[in-house]
Amino acid sequence: MQNEIKHYLDQFERFHNGSAGQAVHALRKKALREFEQEGFPTTRQEEWRFTNIRPLAQTPFMVSGSAQLEQAEMDTFLFTDWQKPLIVMVNGRFDRALSRNWQDIPGVDIIPLKQVLDEDKTLFNAYLTKIVQDHETVFSRLNSAFMHDGVCLHINNMVHVQEEIHIVHVMKGGEKPLAAYPRNLIIAGKGSEACLIETFHSSGTGVTFTDMVSEVFVGENARLKHYRIQNESAEAFHVSNTAVSQKDNSNYKSVTFTFGGRLVRNNISTALNGQGIESTLNGLYMGGDKQLIDNHTFIDHARAHCDSHELYRGILRDNARAVFSGKILVRPDAQKTDAKQSNNCLLLSDEARVDTKPQLEIYADDVKCTHGATVGQLDEEAAFYLRARGIPRHKATGILTYAFAEEIIAAIEVAEVRDTVHALLADRLGHEIDFTEV
Amino acid sequence: MLQIKDLHASIEGKEILKGIDLEVKKGEVHAIMGPNGSGKSTLANILAGREEYEVTSGSISYLGEDLLELDPEERAHKGIFLAFQYPVEIPGVSNVYFLRTALNEVRKSQGLEELDAAQFLKLVRKKIDLVQLDKSLLNRAVNEGFSGGEKKRNEIFQMAVLEPKLAILDETDSGLDIDALRIVANGVNSLKSKDNATIVVTHYQRLLDYIVPDVVHVLFKGKIVKSGGKELALELESKGYDWLK
Ligand SMILES: Nc1ncnc2c1ncn2[C@@H]1O[C@H](COP(=O)(O)OP(=O)(O)OP(=O)(O)O)[C@@H](O)[C@H]1O
Numbered sequence A: 001m002q003n004e005i006k007h008y009l010d011q012f013e014r015f016h017n018g019s020a021g022q023a024v025h026a027l028r029k030k031a032l033r034e035f036e037q038e039g040f041p042t043t044r045q046e047e048w049r050f051t052n053i054r055p056l057a058q059t060p061f062m063v064s065g066s067a068q069l070e071q072a073e074m075d076t077f078l079f080t081d082w083q084k085p086l087i088v089m090v091n092g093r094f095d096r097a098l099s100r101n102w103q104d105i106p107g108v109d110i111i112p113l114k115q116v117l118d119e120d121k122t123l124f125n126a127y128l129t130k131i132v133q134d135h136e137t138v139f140s141r142l143n144s145a146f147m148h149d150g151v152c153l154h155i156n157n158m159v160h161v162q163e164e165i166h167i168v169h170v171m172k173g174g175e176k177p178l179a180a181y182p183r184n185l186i187i188a189g190k191g192s193e194a195c196l197i198e199t200f201h202s203s204g205t206g207v208t209f210t211d212m213v214s215e216v217f218v219g220e221n222a223r224l225k226h227y228r229i230q231n232e233s234a235e236a237f238h239v240s241n242t243a244v245s246q247k248d249n250s251n252y253k254s255v256t257f258t259f260g261g262r263l264v265r266n267n268i269s270t271a272l273n274g275q276g277i278e279s280t281l282n283g284l285y286m287g288g289d290k291q292l293i294d295n296h297t298f299i300d301h302a303r304a305h306c307d308s309h310e311l312y313r314g315i316l317r318d319n320a321r322a323v324f325s326g327k328i329l330v331r332p333d334a335q336k337t338d339a340k341q342s343n344n345c346l347l348l349s350d351e352a353r354v355d356t357k358p359q360l361e362i363y364a365d366d367v368k369c370t371h372g373a374t375v376g377q378l379d380e381e382a383a384f385y386l387r388a389r390g391i392p393r394h395k396a397t398g399i400l401t402y403a404f405a406e407e408i409i410a411a412i413e414v415a416e417v418r419d420t421v422h423a424l425l426a427d428r429l430g431h432e433i434d435f436t437e438v
Numbered sequence B: 001m002l003q004i005k006d007l008h009a010s011i012e013g014k015e016i017l018k019g020i021d022l023e024v025k026k027g028e029v030h031a032i033m034g035p036n037g038s039g040k041s042t043l044a045n046i047l048a049g050r051e052e053y054e055v056t057s058g059s060i061s062y063l064g065e066d067l068l069e070l071d072p073e074e075r076a077h078k079g080i081f082l083a084f085q086y087p088v089e090i091p092g093v094s095n096v097y098f099l100r101t102a103l104n105e106v107r108k109s110q111g112l113e114e115l116d117a118a119q120f121l122k123l124v125r126k127k128i129d130l131v132q133l134d135k136s137l138l139n140r141a142v143n144e145g146f147s148g149g150e151k152k153r154n155e156i157f158q159m160a161v162l163e164p165k166l167a168i169l170d171e172t173d174s175g176l177d178i179d180a181l182r183i184v185a186n187g188v189n190s191l192k193s194k195d196n197a198t199i200v201v202t203h204y205q206r207l208l209d210y211i212v213p214d215v216v217h218v219l220f221k222g223k224i225v226k227s228g229g230k231e232l233a234l235e236l237e238s239k240g241y242d243w244l245k
C-alpha cells in the first residue's frame, strides 16, 4: 500500500502547488494527513468486507485538469427540452459555458465551489466539512484533500424553488487514468423547498475515478428531494459520500439510481438532529457483467419523534455483485422513533451475488424499528403465466423485472427522472418494452 | 384438433400420467373429472407447456403439429389457452398492460396489426361485460388481492379477449357462487364455435348443466379409466369414484 499512498502525496504537491496561502489549504492538508495515516481499506475492515477496492487503489489516477465538451455531446446527457436550471460539471469543474438558467433563481444562490474557496466566503466556510466530519471515510478525506470545485447551492429561508435543478456531471476519460473530486455544499434554509437532480455520465473512453462529497444541510421545516442517476461507463470507478444533517420537522428524500460504473460505492449518512424529522433513503440499482454496486446507508436517530424509511431494490445479471449495508442507530433520546428498512435483490443469473447487512443499534425502548431483506430469483410461476398468454420469455423477464422495481419508480415525482429510469431499464433488459405504459 | 397418445409424464422422478389417450375434435366440449391428485392439472399444464413436467413417452399432436416441440408462448400464439386452477398474482404489472401485451404478441405472431391503447380499450369494454368483471380490476395489478371468484372471472375475461382455439379450463368453477358460475359458463358458451374446442376440468356435475359436454372422461391415478356421455357425470356425482377402481 505504501506506493499507492505516496502516489496521492505526490499528486497533492503537484496539484495544489501555489495555493498554500488559501484558508482552505489547512483543511486539505489535515485531510491528506488523515488519509496518509489511514490508508486504503482492505476487506479485513468491516465496512469494506464485501468490497475489494484494490483495483481502484492500484490504479495511478492523475487529478484531471479542466476538460472541454462539445455542445452536441452535452445535449445527449440532457433531459428532453429541459429549460429549467442546469449546472454542468466536467471532470469535477463547474462549467459556466455549458450551464444555464442558474443565476437568476429567486431566493437561490448558486456559486461554483472554487469561487467559495478562493474568495473565502463566510457562509459556506461556516458549513464546509462541518457535516461530513462526523461521517468521514478514507474517500471523503481524499476528496477533502483534493477539493477544488463543485456546486454550492444555498436556498434561502422560506423559499420554495418551483423548478427542479439539474446538475450534470460528466467525466471525460483520457489516455491515462483520470480522477475528479467534485464537492457539493447544499443548504436548504428554514422552511424552504427544493428538488435536486444529479446525473453522472462518461464521455469517451478511459479509466476514470470520481470521488465525490456532498454535504447537505436541511434546516427546520425544509423539504429537499435529491435524485441521483449513475450512468457512467464500465471503466468508471465512483465513490460518493453524502452527509446529511437535518433539523426539526425537516424532510429529506434521497433516491439513488445506479446503472453504470465498474465499481460504485454510495455512502449516505443522515443525522436526524431534531424532532419530527422525516428521512427517506431509496435506491434502485441494476448491474451486469462484472459490475460491483455497493450501497452503504447510515441513519442516526438522535432525537425523538422522527421517521425514517429505506427501500433499496437491486437487479443483478451476469457476474454482477452488489452490497447493501444499512445501519440504523437509535440513540437513548430518540423515543418514538419509527424506522423502516427494506432491501430486496433480484438475481437474474446464477453467477450474480449480493451481500446484505442490516445493522440495527437501538438504545431507546419506545421505538418501532423493522427491517427485512430478501434475495430471490425470478418468479417462475409468474413467468409461466405470462408465457402461457403468449408473452415471449425475454419479455416476460423484462415485465417481471420492471414490476420488481415498480414501487420505487412509482414514487418518483419528476417525469424526466422517471422517463430516464424507464429508458435505462428497458435498455439494460435489452428489448423493446415501453415501460412508460406499464 | 388434439390427439394425445399414450402420454406418460413425471415430475421429480415420480410418474403422474401413466398412459393417456385422448382425442378432441373441433367444436367439441370434453369434461375431465377425477379425484384429487389424479393428474388433471398435470395434463392441463403439460398441454400449456409447463416445463417442470417431464414427458417420458407418448405424443401430443395439435392441429397437425408436434405440440411438445413448442414453447408455452408459441402454443398460446397457436390458440391454446389454459385457465389456471390457481391464477398467479403479479404485483407491479397492471391487468390491462398485461393483457394488451399478450394480445399484441398473439396478433403479431399471426401477422395482424398490433392494437393501440384506444383500440384495445374498445375491445376490452365489449368483453368485460361478458363475464361481468368489475372494471376497476383492469387497472389493478394482475390478480393481486383479487378474491377467488374475481381471479376465475379474470381468467375467462382473458380468454374472451384472446379468443383461443383450444381452451382448457382447470377447475374454473371452484370457488364460484351460483350466479358467478352461470356468468362464467355463459362466457364460455358464447365463445364456443364449430372451429374451437374446450376441455373442462371439474369436480362438479353442476357446471356441466351449463357447459354441456360431448364427452366425459374419468381420470384416475394417471389414466383415463372411463369415458362416456354427459350421463357419466351424473353417475359419478351419485356413486363417487370407488366403483371405477
Ligand atoms: N411440482 C410437483 N412436485 C411434486 N409432485 C407434484 C407436483 N405437481 C403435482 N404433483 C403431484 O402430482 C399428482 C397430481 O397432481 P395434479 O395437480 O395433477 O392433480 P389434480 O388431479 O389436478 O388434483 P386436484 O383435483 O386436487 O386439483 C399429485 O399427487 C401431486 O401431489
Ligand SMILES: [Mg+2]
Pocket: B040, B041, B042, B085, B170, B171
Ligand atoms: Mg388440479
